[in-house]
Amino acid sequence: MSKRTYDIFISYRRDGGINNAVALQSTLLQMNYKAFLDVNNLQSGKFDDALFHVIDHCKDFLLVLSPHALDRCSEPDDWVRKEVERAMQMNKNIIPIICDGGDVNELFTNAVPENMKELLRYQVLKTNVVELQAMMVLLRTNLHSRPAFAPQKKIKWVLIGLLAIGLLAFGGYHLHRYMNTFPRTRQEQNLVKEVSVPLLENLQLFEQGQQQYLTALAEAKSYAASISRTEVERTYLSTHLTGGIKILQALENKIHDIEPTVVERAAKTPLSSADIAQQPETIRSHLKSMSQNLYYLEKDLIDADYALQSDKVKWIEIQQEKADIRSDRLIHSINQIFLTTDAKALAGLKAELEAMSDQPWQESETAFSAAEDRLLSREKEQEDLLSALQVQYARQQEHEKELALQRIEAKQQKLEESKQKLEEDKNAFREQIRPQLSDSCDALWRKALIALGADLYDTAVENFTMCEVVADEENLKQCARAAARFAEYIPETGIKDGIIVYQHEEGKEPQPGLNIGDIIWQVNGTTIHSFADYTAAKGDNKESTISVLRFLPSGGYELVSLQLSKDCGVFYIFSLNMYEIPN
Numbered sequence: 001m002s003k004r005t006y007d008i009f010i011s012y013r014r015d016g017g018i019n020n021a022v023a024l025q026s027t028l029l030q031m032n033y034k035a036f037l038d039v040n041n042l043q044s045g046k047f048d049d050a051l052f053h054v055i056d057h058c059k060d061f062l063l064v065l066s067p068h069a070l071d072r073c074s075e076p077d078d079w080v081r082k083e084v085e086r087a088m089q090m091n092k093n094i095i096p097i098i099c100d101g102g103d104v105n106e107l108f109t110n111a112v113p114e115n116m117k118e119l120l121r122y123q124v125l126k127t128n129v130v131e132l133q134a135m136m137v138l139l140r141t142n143l144h145s146r147p148a149f150a151p152q153k154k155i156k157w158v159l160i161g162l163l164a165i166g167l168l169a170f171g172g173y174h175l176h177r178y179m180n181t182f183p184r185t186r187q188e189q190n191l192v193k194e195v196s197v198p199l200l201e202n203l204q205l206f207e208q209g210q211q212q213y214l215t216a217l218a219e220a221k222s223y224a225a226s227i228s229r230t231e232v233e234r235t236y237l238s239t240h241l242t243g244g245i246k247i248l249q250a251l252e253n254k255i256h257d258i259e260p261t262v263v264e265r266a267a268k269t270p271l272s273s274a275d276i277a278q279q280p281e282t283i284r285s286h287l288k289s290m291s292q293n294l295y296y297l298e299k300d301l302i303d304a305d306y307a308l309q310s311d312k313v314k315w316i317e318i319q320q321e322k323a324d325i326r327s328d329r330l331i332h333s334i335n336q337i338f339l340t341t342d343a344k345a346l347a348g349l350k351a352e353l354e355a356m357s358d359q360p361w362q363e364s365e366t367a368f369s370a371a372e373d374r375l376l377s378r379e380k381e382q383e384d385l386l387s388a389l390q391v392q393y394a395r396q397q398e399h400e401k402e403l404a405l406q407r408i409e410a411k412q413q414k415l416e417e418s419k420q421k422l423e424e425d426k427n428a429f430r431e432q433i434r435p436q437l438s439d440s441c442d443a444l445w446r447k448a449l450i451a452l453g454a455d456l457y458d459t460a461v462e463n464f465t466m467c468e469v470v471a472d473e474e475n476l477k478q479c480a481r482a483a484a485r486f487a488e489y490i491p492e493t494g495i496k497d498g499i500i501v502y503q504h505e506e507g508k509e510p511q512p513g514l515n516i517g518d519i520i521w522q523v524n525g526t527t528i529h530s531f532a533d534y535t536a537a538k539g540d541n542k543e544s545t546i547s548v549l550r551f552l553p554s555g556g557y558e559l560v561s562l563q564l565s566k567d568c569g570v571f572y573i574f575s576l577n578m579y580e581i582p583n
Contacts, residue, residue: 005034005054005057005058006034006035006036006054006057006058007033007034007035007058007059007060007145007146008028008033008034008035008036008058008059008060008061008062008143008145009036009054009055009058009060009061009062009083009087009092010024010025010035010036010037010062010064011061011062011063011064011080011083011084011087012037012063012064012066012069012080013064013066013068013069013072013080015066015068016066016067016068016069016100017064017065017066017069017099018039019239019240019243020064020066020097020099020100020127020132021037021039021064022037022039022211022212022215023132024062024064024097024132025037025211026208026211026212026247027132027133027136029204029207029208029211030204030205030208031136031140031147032147032148032204033143033145033147033148034145034148036054036058038051039215039218048082051079051083051086052086055083055086055087055090055092056086056090058092058145059092059093059143059144059145060092060093060095060143060144060145061083061084061087061092061093061094061095062095062097062139063080063084063094063095063096063097063119064097064099065096065097065098065099065102065107066099066100066102067100067102067106067107068107069107070107070108070109070111070112070116071109071111073111073112073113073116074111074112074113081113081116084116084119085115085116088115088118093142093143093144094119094122095122095123095125095139095142095143096119096122096124096125097124097125097126097127097135097139098124098125098126098127099126099127102126104120104124108120123142125138125139125142148352181342182269182270182340182341182342183269183341183342183345188269189345191262191265191266191269191271192271192338192341192345192346194259194262195258195262195266195271195276195337196334196338196346196349198256198258198280199258199276199279199334199337200334200349200352200353201256202255202256202279202280202283203283203330203331203334203353203356205251205254205255205283206251206283206286206287206327206330207327207356208251209247209248209251209252209286209287209290210290210323210326210327212244212247212248213244213248213290213293213294213323214320214323215240215244216240216241216244216294216297217316217319217320217323218320219236219237219240219241220237220241220297220302220316221313221316221317221320223237223302224302224309224312224313224316225309225313234303237302238298241294241295241297241298242294242298244291244294245291245294245295245298248287248288248290248291248294249287249291251287252284252287252288252291255280255283255284255287256280257280258276258277258279258280262276263276263277270340270341271337271338271340271341272336272337275333275336275337276337279330279333279334279337282330282333283330286326286330290323293319297316301315301389304393305396306389306392306393306395306396306397307389307392307393308392311385311388311389311392314385315382315385315386315389318378318381318382318385319382321374321378322375322378322379322382325374325375325378326375327356329375331353331356334349334353335353426454426456429454429456430451430456430459433447433450433451433454433456433459433463434447434459434462434463435447435462435463435466439466439470440470441467441470441471441472441476441480444463444464444466444467444470445463445464445467445480445574447459447463448460448463448464448467448483448487449575449576449577451463451487452487452496452576457487457488457490457491460483460484460487461484461487461488464480464481464483464484464487465480465484467480467483468480468481468484475502475503475516476502478516478517479500479501479502479516479517479574481517482500482517482518482519482551483500483519483574483576485551485557486498486500486519486549486551486576489551489557493549493557495519495521495549497521497527497528497529497530497576497577498519498520498521498528498529498549498576499519499520499528499530499531499534499573499574499575499576500517500518500519500520500573500574500575500576501514501515501516501517501518501519501520501571501572501573502516502571502572502573502574503516503571503572504516504569504571504572505569505570505571505572507569508568508569508570509567509568509569510568510569510571511562511564511565511568511569511571512562512565512568513560513562514548514562514564514571515550517550517551518548518549518550518560519548519549519550519576520534520546520547520548520573521547521548521549522546522547523537523538523544523545523546523547524537524538524544524545525545529577530575530577531573531575531577534573538564542566543563543564543565543566544563544564545561545562545563545564546561546562546563546564547559547560547561548560548561548562
């Protein structure tokens with residue numbers, strides 16, 4: 001384990017609490033607190049000793065209470081219980097934080113050990129990821145820890161600065177006149193601070209983003225390496241990746257640009273002004289690359305059928321190593337900027353960089369060059385892997401195209417077979433309902449209606465024509481003649497149903513303009529499919545408007561609109577609907 005100590009220990013239940021815990025640590029780090037979270041900070045070594053070491057040396061113990069976080073604390077080996085009991089034993093400042101609308105009474109059930117119910121006596125805070133910033137105001141007042149750059153230290157530095165001014169006024173000019181060091185003047189010292197502060201703040205923002213990124217990669221690697229994946233695990237991973245993308249994008253917007261005037265002043269000193277000006281954009285580029293990688297994992301790679309599991313895991317491992325290399329390069333790049341600077345002027349900066357990298361300050365180009373070589377090597381590995389994945393993807397696309405063509409051909413063949421079978425069945429049915437010399441008029445009319453229902457219009461015409469031949473009364477002949485032409489003109493008129501006028505009521509005045517053989521296909525704008533439709537549309541004791549299809553003796557047809565009078569006689573009809581076939 002690293003010798004680095006932390007002021008704040010964050011305890012949480014992985015199921016349901018990790019997002020709030022990561023967000024809490026990220027916010028504390030941004031405020032310059034030294035906060036520990038096992039998923040981000042725990043290194044190699046014995047697990048329990050490492051955790052207890054951090055708890056023993058911290059000042060504050062934050063307990064993230066997500067829903068059901070304490071349910072398993074009845075088990076002696078439960079790690080949340082062990083951490084809380086260790087914090088109580090070491091008399092740490094314990095601050096329970098209830099997340100996502102949890103309730104105290106629901107958390108501290110009878111299953112929670114009695115010694116842990118002592119937590120109810122502590123100051124309990126409530127929050128969620130959205131309201132985290134508001135909760136931090138209350139949290140800071142309850143913390144025993146102080147940020148790395150605590151405000152009260154400013155007084156000390158002001159006093160030291162005043163003393164330094166006096167000393168410099170006495171003999172500083174003559175002393176620095178003979179020293180070949182930088183910075184020598186107050187303006188140069190201020191310039192070093194103006195440059196180092198935003199560079200370090202940008203690096204700290206990058207470190208926060210990298211922690212989120214590495215956590216997301218670890219979750220994705222675990223998922224990619226798993227043999228059986230549930231939908232719940234997929235949803236959890238998707239939420240983790242999209243959340244990481246949002247955090248990285250937010251951090252990218254927070255990166256500080258270096259003022260142009262500062263860069264111009266640095267250009268007149270041994271400092272590398274080009275590297276100073278480039279650092280913010282370099283960090284933004286790294287954060288953008290991280291968010292794009294998480295997007296690629298979420299949208300393209302994780303569930304891709306064309307990529308082998310081993311290839312997915314390898315790609316993630318390359319990204320993990322590249323992330324570490326990027327961090328080393330950024331730290332060493334700051335070293336490159338200040339290579340010519342007096343070590344005393346950079347004591348605080350060196351300490352911060354050593355804490356980040358867990359290695360001594362490097363005052364040569366060796367570390368930077370080594371990191372550069374490692375990064376180029378990993379970039380080559382990534383390119384080779386992506387090329388292999390593209391080949392796999394192209395092969396799968398070609399295979400899927402071949403399968404699709406085979407499915408289309410199979411469907412076409414099946415469709416042709418179905419069409420052929422349908423045509424055979426249709427011809428067989430046509431033979432069954434063709435007119436026979438022995439058929440009566442009613443039988444012929446019945447066959448014609450069946451043919452109409454089956455869209456066999458030519459067969460319907462044959463039956464209606466034969467019906468006209470065998471009919472023994474003139475009205476029926478006229479109706480059969482009109483019905484035959486009705487069937488013949490269906491493709492042209494689009495009218496497939498209706499009723500045909502057969503006879504007027506004797507002793508009553510006929511409806512004006514209505515002829516025997518007229519086909520009524522609409523009543524009051526409603527299409528008539530049967531005699532029942534006609535009755536319903538006409539109603540009782542009221543005048544009605546009917547639309548009539550009439551075939552002319554000279555050929556062709558016309559559409560006529562007539563007004564039925566309630567004072568005229570009724571008329572008798574035949575239906576042209578197959579479901580009203582006469583008995």
